[in-house]
Each structure stands twice: as C-alpha cells, then as structure tokens.
Amino acid sequence: MNAFLPLLRTNYRDFVRDRTALFWTIAFPVLFIGIFGIVLGRGDDGASYEVGLVMEDTSPQAATLGEVLSQFEALELTRGDRESEIASLADGDRRAVIVVPAGFGASISDGAPQPLQVHFDPSQQTTQQVVIPVLLRAFEVADRALTQTRPVVIADFQTLQSERLQVIDFIMPGLIAMSVMNGGVFGAIAMVSLRERRVLRRLSATPLPAWALVGADVTFRMVVVLLQTVLLVVLAVIIGGVAVKVENLPALAGVTVLGGLAFVAIGFFLGAFAKTEQGFFPVAQVITFPMLFLSGIFFPLDSMPDWIRPVVSAMPLTYLGDAMRQLMVGGAPVHSMALNLGVLAAFLVVFFSLAVRLFKYE
Amino acid sequence: MPVIEVRDLQKAYGDLQAVAGVSFDVAEGEVFGMLGPNGAGKTTTVEILEGLRIRDAGQVSVLGLDPASSGSDFKRLVGVQLQQVALYPRLRVHEVISLFGSFYDRRASTDELIALMGLEDRRNARIAELSGGQAQRLSVALAVVNKPRLVFLDEPSTGMDPQARRNLWEIIEGFKADGMTVVLTTHYMEEAERLCDRVAVMDHGRIIALDSPGALVRASFDEDAIEFVSNDGLTANDLGGLAAVTSATSQGSAHSIFSSDIPRTMGSLLDLAAERGAPLEGMRVRHATLEDVFLKLTGRTLRD
Ligand SMILES: Nc1ncnc2c1ncn2[C@@H]1O[C@H](COP(=O)(O)OP(=O)(O)O)[C@@H](O)[C@H]1O
Ligand SMILES: [Mg+2]
Numbered sequence: 232m233n234a235f236l237p238l239l240r241t242n243y244r245d246f247v248r249d250r251t252a253l254f255w256t257i258a259f260p261v262l263f264i265g266i267f268g269i270v271l272g273r274g275d276d277g278a279s280y281e282v283g284l285v286m287e288d289t290s291p292q293a294a295t296l297g298e299v300l301s302q303f304e305a306l307e308l309t310r311g312d313r314e315s316e317i318a319s320l321a322d323g324d325r326r327a328v329i330v331v332p333a334g335f336g337a338s339i340s341d342g343a344p345q346p347l348q349v350h351f352d353p354s355q356q357t358t359q360q361v362v363i364p365v366l367l368r369a370f371e372v373a374d375r376a377l378t379q380t381r382p383v384v385i386a387d388f389q390t391l392q393s394e395r396l397q398v399i400d401f402i403m404p405g406l407i408a409m410s411v412m413n414g415g416v417f418g419a420i421a422m423v424s425l426r427e428r429r430v431l432r433r434l435s436a437t438p439l440p441a442w443a444l445v446g447a448d449v450t451f452r453m454v455v456v457l458l459q460t461v462l463l464v465v466l467a468v469i470i471g472g473v474a475v476k477v478e479n480l481p482a483l484a485g486v487t488v489l490g491g492l493a494f495v496a497i498g499f500f501l502g503a504f505a506k507t508e509q510g511f512f513p514v515a516q517v518i519t520f521p522m523l524f525l526s527g528i529f530f531p532l533d534s535m536p537d538w539i540r541p542v543v544s545a546m547p548l549t550y551l552g553d554a555m556r557q558l559m560v561g562g563a564p565v566h567s568m569a570l571n572l573g574v575l576a577a578f579l580v581v582f583f584s585l586a587v588r589l590f591k592y593e
Numbered sequence: 594m595p596v597i598e599v600r601d602l603q604k605a606y607g608d609l610q611a612v613a614g615v616s617f618d619v620a621e622g623e624v625f626g627m628l629g630p631n632g633a634g635k636t637t638t639v640e641i642l643e644g645l646r647i648r649d650a651g652q653v654s655v656l657g658l659d660p661a662s663s664g665s666d667f668k669r670l671v672g673v674q675l676q677q678v679a680l681y682p683r684l685r686v687h688e689v690i691s692l693f694g695s696f697y698d699r700r701a702s703t704d705e706l707i708a709l710m711g712l713e714d715r716r717n718a719r720i721a722e723l724s725g726g727q728a729q730r731l732s733v734a735l736a737v738v739n740k741p742r743l744v745f746l747d748e749p750s751t752g753m754d755p756q757a758r759r760n761l762w763e764i765i766e767g768f769k770a771d772g773m774t775v776v777l778t779t780h781y782m783e784e785a786e787r788l789c790d791r792v793a794v795m796d797h798g799r800i801i802a803l804d805s806p807g808a809l810v811r812a813s814f815d816e817d818a819i820e821f822v823s824n825d826g827l828t829a830n831d832l833g834g835l836a837a838v839t840s841a842t843s844q845g846s847a848h849s850i851f852s853s854d855i856p857r858t859m860g861s862l863l864d865l866a867a868e869r870g871a872p873l874e875g876m877r878v879r880h881a882t883l884e885d886v887f888l889k890l891t892g893r894t895l896r897d
Contacts, residue, residue: 237695241681241688248683248719429679433735436645436673437696438665 234439238447245421246455255417256455257462260410264463267406268470271399279307280362283316283328290336292377299373300329305365320350326362327351339377361397400474403467404556405528410463411456411487411555412522412548415494416515418452419502423511426502426593435592445590449495456491457484464559479558486558486572490551493575496582497547503589522548532565550574594657596621596743596774597642602651604637611637613798614651619776624769626789627778628883630895634798635778636676639745642776643673656743669697672741676748676778678728682721686712686731689720690738697739706734709767711760725752730761743774750784762787780895782883792883796891806883813889814839814881816851819858823848826871836861842888851881 246252284300286293301308309316309325316328330348338345349366422445425431434444464483467473501518505511524530525542526549535543543549554571556562566574597619604612612634619625627635640646641653644660644667653659658667680689687703694700707716710730715723723731729752736744746765750758758781765788768775779785785792786806794802794809802809816839824846832841837854852858855878866873887895 234692234695237692241684241692244688245681245683425681428682429675429677430681432645433673433675433679436643436668436675437693438669439696440665 234443235447238443239451242421242448242451246451252421256414256459260406260413260459260463261466263410264403264406264466265470267402268399268467268472271397271402271471279305280326280365281307281309281324282362282366283319283325284308284310285313285316285328285330286310287313287333288331288335290339292336292339293331295376296331296335296373299376300369303365303369305361306369317350320352323352327366329366399467399471400560401531401556401562402529403471403473404559404562405552407460407463407467407559408490408548408552408555409523409528410459411490411551412494412519414456414459415452415491415496416498416501416519418455418495419498419515420508420511422448422499423502423505424508426591427507429593431592441590441592445499445587449492449499452495452498453488453491456495457487460484460487473560475559476561483555483558486551486554486575489572489575489579490547490554493547493551493579493582496579496586499586500582500589503586503591522546525549527552527565547575547578595619596623596656597625597776598652598654599638599642600652602638602641602653603649604634604641604646605649610798612641612648615793615795615798615800616651617793617800617803619774622769622772622774623790624765624775624777624788626785626792627776627795628780628782628785628792628887628895629778629795630780630893633795635795636747637798638795639747639776639778640675643671643745644668645673669699669739670741670743672736672739672744674732674736674744674746674749676751678732680720680728680731680735682719684720685717686720686723687716689731690734693735693738699740700738701740706738709764710734726754726757729753730757733761733764737768737773741773743776744768746775746777748778748780750779750781758784782887782895786883794883794887794890796887796893801890802886809883809886810881813886814851816853817855817878817880818885819850819852819855819862819876819878821848821876822846822874823866823871826869827865831865832862835865840889844894849885851885 282300284297286297297308297310300306309319311319313330316325319325320328328350330350332345332348335345335347347370349363351363422431431444460483464475464480468475497518498515501514502511505514521542522528525535525539526546527543528548532543532549550566550571553562553565554568554575557564557568557571595618597617599618600616602612602615603610615634615638617625627638629635637646641648642655642660644663647661653661655667656670660667684692687707690703690706694703707713710733712727712730712734715727718727720728720731729749733746733749736746749765750761753761762784765775765777775788777784777788789806791803791805792809793800802812804812827843827848829841829843829848832838832843832848832850835850836857837852838858839851839853841848841850843849850858850862862873865871884895887893
C-alpha cells in the first residue's frame, strides 16, 4: 500500500479548493507584504537622512567628529545653530539633531566622558530603527579616532544594525517569519476540520496508518509554507527593494522548513484539544497574536521593557524572526544562529511528540 | 466456522447501557440484519465489530480476529459504511474512491464502483454537492472498495427516495450473489424482510428475537391483518370482540385487526361499522410483517 502520495494529492486538492485557506495563506500575506513594501519601501538605494549638526565648540576634536559624521553616506549633514536646527526637527525637516556643546574638545582632552545631545522624534520609526543606529556607529568611529580608552559618547542604545539597513529590511524578514508561523499553526485547521466532520473517523476504519495520515499532512503544510516564503521573499525584493543576501537563500529555505515544522507541530498540538474549527481558531489566535508584537517582528526587542524579556525568550517566533533576519538581510544578531536553530528544533521535537501522543481520530 | 461470533457483548456510555448483553453468530455468505428503532444499540454493536468502538465486556470474533486488538490486519479485510456519511467535502466523487482505494492492496476499480452505484453522471461532482441519497451510495461504494469478504452497512438506505432504495437493495443482493457476507442495520422492516436471511430484532440494547423474517412472523402470527382508518366510534376494545379476531391495535384513528378468518371478521366489522355509523377508509388486508412482530413484542412501532 502506498497512500502517501494520494494523501498529499488530496491535501493539495482540498487546499486549492478552499477559498478561505487560500486567502489566509496566500492572498493575506501577499497583501501584507505588498502594503508594507509600498509604504516603507526604500527609495533610491543610496537614500540618506537629514541630520542637523550644531557645532558650539571649535576645537579640533569637534571638527574630527564632524568629519567622521559627514563620511557616512546615510547621513545628510546640515550645519546650523541650535535654535534653527531644533525648529527644523520640529517641522519634520530633520531626522535628528546632534549638539556638540562648547567645551567638548577640552573635556575630551581631559579624558572626561562628554555626553552629546541627540534630539529626535521617537514617534518616527525610521529614526529609531535606522538613523539612531547609524549615529551610534558614527560615534563609535569618532570615539576611536579621538581616544582609545574612554567612550566620548554615553548612550542608552545597544543595538547596531548594519548601516545600510532600512526599516523595510528590518520589517520584511519579520513579516515572512510571521507568515511561516501563521501557515504552520493555522495549517493545522485542516486536520481539525476533518476530525470535526468525522472524516478522520471514517479513515480510522481503513488500514491507513496514522503516521501516513499525519506525515502527509505535515509534509503538505511544509511545502505550502516554503512556497509562501519564496513568494514573499520575491515580493519583498520587487516591491520593497529589500537587499536580500542571495548567498544565504538555501540556508533561509532550511530555516523556513525547520521553523515551519516547529509551528506545524505547535498547531497539531493545539489541534489535539480542539473539537471544532470554531474552537481551534481562538486558541490559535491567543497563542500567535502576542508573538506578533513581542518577538521583534514589528518592534525591535531592545525597545521592550526588561520585565517582559522572559516572555519574549519563551516565544519561538523570536528565534525564527532573528534567524531569518540574519540570513535574509544580514541583520545584527540578537541570538547566535546556533541558539536560534537549537530552540526551534527543541520546539519541534517537544510539540511533535506531544501532538503524536495526543492525536485522536475522533 | 461462523464469520462473526458475538457472546454477551456489553457497552455502556456513562449510565446508559447501550448494548446490554447480546449474542449471535453470522454465517459465511449470509445477509444478517439488525432491526430496531433509533437508540436500540445497532450502531454501537456494529461499530464494536468494526473495531471503531471498544466493548466493555463479552467476546467478539470477526473473521477469526478480535477487532479491538487486530488493527490494520483486520481493517484491510472488512468493508465499512458508517451511519453518518463523512467525507472530504471539496473532493470529487472519483477522487474519493481513488483515495480510499489507495489504502488497500486489493481494490476494485474506480470506474467499476461508480457504475455499480449508478453515479456515472456525478463522477466529477464535489461531495458537498451530492444529495443525501447519492452521498449514501458513494459511502456504500467505499465500503466495498477493497472487495471485502465481509461488509458492514449501517442504515445504508437513509435519505434515499423509494426508487434509489430499491436500486440499493439490488446492489446488496448482488453482494450476496458474489458470496460476500453482509451485516446490515436498518429501521425499515421492508428492507430487512426483503434482504436478510436472518434478522436480529433489537430494542433497548438487547436482541428480543432472532430468526429468518418469515419464521419471526410465523412465530408471532398465524393470521393476516385488516387495516383501516376510522375517525370515530371504534375502539381497540370493540374491534377485539369481533368474530375470529386474535388481537387488535389502534394508533389514533388507524386500526389493525389480526384475524384467523378474514371473511368472518370482515362481515362482523362491516356490521359493527353500519350499526355505529362509523366510516371505514383505506381498508386493506395484508400479511403480518416484521413491523407487527416488533409492535407485538415491544408495544411500540419501529419509528417511535
Ligand atoms: N458516543 C456515544 N456517547 C454517548 N451515548 C451514545 C453514544 N453513541 C450512542 N449513544 C447512545 O446509545 C444508545 C444506542 O445508540 P446507537 O448504538 O446509536 O443505536 P442505534 O444505532 O440503534 O440507533 C442511544 O441511546 C444513543 O443515544
Ligand atoms: Mg444507528
């Protein structure tokens, strides 16, 4: 008996004839990526951000800082006095304004740390996620040029994205990771629906082994998630202009499969408790919804308060998102790749064995 | 050796004793019927024999195996039609048959089954688009997709119009002609009378009679029945007192009188009706049926 291929074919037919499933797994993520791509898409590749520089110090050290900053292509420096630059910031004509206070050079020569005021509008996401990291990087370079021993700039931020990364580059891998999660977890609805309609019960009256049934379903969900990811990566490049690291695509496919399997396993686990499709949906929502906001998909992890960190660390999407961001656009690692893959594999093993143990035909 | 042997089978759902100790054998090549009203325990009994439910007590042997513990070795040998049709709603008729066929080494061809069940013009229809009767026919087709020696049909004619039901009866007679053993549950006494070699009459989880349909009727009745409708005036008591009447039952205005001498009873019935001025409508004379047997044994009809 070889029922595996016929079951795959059945899954395929059932899927492509199900408008709701098609909408959620294909149309919805495509719309999502499309909208984000259009709204946030990078303009010209060499896009730069206007940053005001207020020089209230005339020392050589201050001049060096200005020179370093002007070498960053992502920054379009405008010099001016404090009042007019801050006014431009308020008008939205500047992303940030850096003030180099009088006595800056003297303070550096004395070896004393010298804070630099950086004014910016925190409601501007691009500034938070792109300009600030670039500035920090610039300060680091300036720091090195001025003194090897002590930091000149005291900052509360820790993240350093690569300087060319823009919001779209940050968001897209996260959105794709989100689609993998949704495709996996909500993919389990098909099995719940078959149980609810008592089709599984009918199948249990045949010699079909459970592993073939579950194996074919999991395989099919995997293929869907993988194709979905391919489609979304292509869209991210075309619409969003995301600079995808082509050499990492095979690894990205591997991570998609691993992450997809982990989320399918979680979906099957949840599905074991649901008697009906109606019952499954809210449970799956409750599990996936917080992950959208807390696992660094839309908001960087370092913008979150400390007390929420344990929750964030318990979320598989945190690791999938990080892994995909590293591979797709060379994002700064939050965790090492080994940790990301290890955690996803652990989720897969734990939830798959639970799901198999809890699997019921009726 | 019998194909099925059941001894003192029991199954309860909580406090409800759905099957309260039934015993019977089914011989090779036999069409064995289980007749009883809804809730009698028919489905519970056959699904235990199919290996889909686990019994509480008793011995069961089907094709020499215990269905509860034999798994797929057992399941590849038998054919099963469940009372509720449950199939992939978005699949087409021929796709479902091919899928189920792929679960077995030994299988009938999809086209053959479609022709057998008269589903040629619904071949490409989705399951969700089938009428109740068509879905039921497909479900019977799936029960024989593995050319089983033994097939279980649980109320296969539910939802069918009379014509489709008659077609199905011919198909089941064909199964028997091919040497298949058939276990059939039904609450249609005509179906049991026409198809079954032997019938177990079930009520409240017990078998209250088991024999061939003819023998069951003969054991309860050696008389024929007069049936009619009369709106007023006549009671079962009046009718029981007529000449040559052995028993009389009334359900509202519908009356049945069993008589050992139809002409004498008829004469005295007409006299009584004339005397009371009671109308007699739809009068007919018929042989006793399994329905009568059930009514006599339980005091209720099969439809109750
Ligand atoms: N899974 C179940 N859980 C609880 N009660 C059940 C279940 N299946 C059947 N019953 C009850 O057991 C009795 C026998 O049901 P069933 O075997 O389906 O009878 P039949 O097929 O003759 O209509 C009924 O009262 C029914 O309500
Ligand atoms: Mg039943």
